[in-house]
Amino acid sequence: MLRTILTSLSALALTVLISHTALAQNAPAATAAPAVPAAATSNAIQSVNIMDVKPEASLEPGYAQQTNGERAKVQPGNNAPMWRQVGSGVEGYSSLPKSTAPEAGVLIQPFTQYPGSRLTNAGEAWRQVRNNWIIPYGGSLVLIVLGGLGLYYWRKGAAKLPDAPTGRKIERFTPFERSAHWANAIAFCILSISGLVMAFGQYVLMPVIGQTLFGYLTYLLKNAHNFAGPLFAVSLIVVMFTFVRDNLPAKGDLNWLLKGGGLFSKDHPKAGRFNAGEKMVFWGGVFFLGLTVVGSGLVMDKLVPGLSYERATMQIAHMVHAVSTVLMMAMFMGHIYLGSIGTEGTYQGMKTGYVDENWAKHHHELWLEDVKSGKIPRDRTAVAAAAVAAAQAKTV
């Protein structure tokens, strides 16, 4: 054993000695003159422009159909066939499982044409729809509605009640109805403000408050958006079930619509608990747009089971979400205007739960008639509380 180690060490020492001597002998020659001629060195490091190589490889028949391997033979370093395939959405290998990352092998999406875009890679097509349509036209719609309402209020002011209050109150909304409505309205306002900043803030806010502050603000609002979304979804369903019965088409709706809701006349067309305008907001805004907004939002949160969450799914969900939210905001700006500063006494109903008989006569005369005839209790909460008390008294 010891002999083997000693033999190996002496062999190693001999090798080091020989190579050292050889280096020392070669050293002056190496510095004195390069082993390779200068012309040969410059040839080796010079590259060649493939366009200048003759005969021109691109003139060969079938050049455009070449695979990357074939191209490498005629034009080394030209990887155009590979990138063309990547750009057309060809799927490569990925070790990530399809169930969690269905598109991991696809670097660039295939060609698509979304409504309003050119025929191009889907990512670019989506970008064109967002930047050329949703942002400019959506933003304009919101501004036009806002400006129109402002102008109307400035010129005409709030719609006043013609008579003085009677002092006789009717319960318009129960505490449950108001809680559902306000939960939904608060969530809607958080979603609208955060959504508007996310979509338009970079054009309107960022130049004013700077990138850093805008970055923090958007980060905060994006999280607020994600928290308010589920609250909006749940309260929207509750609102829908709570108000659906009184929003069904009824006597007087057509007449109300034909008279434009009395917007341009002194006398108000008769209406039931909710007028035809409110019913349109309910079915168009709450039901159709509300469900579309919630549905597309849930898709973007990857919460709808059974869907393949690819980039195209997200792009389509985003476009649907953006268009329906802009329409919904435009519609609800009208609702918020009429439910707050636009008409005298209306906000009181949603705030306190009670309205004056005078308000009911002016805006919802058919509803008032039902209250007066006893068909609808004047105070539904009191009636329900009395019924509960009576039931409890029976069981004691």
Ligand code: HEM
């Ligand atoms: C700050 C925002 C809002 C304000 C100030 C507001 C105000 C009002 C007021 C005052 C009423 C009572 C109208 C009446 O007595 O006929 C009302 C009713 C109603 N609101 Fe709102 N609202 C707001 C947001 C929303 C939102 C976001 C939704 C739903 C997405 C909504 C859905 C409803 C529904 C369903 C009714 C019952 C009348 C109907 O069915 O058309 N509101 N709102």
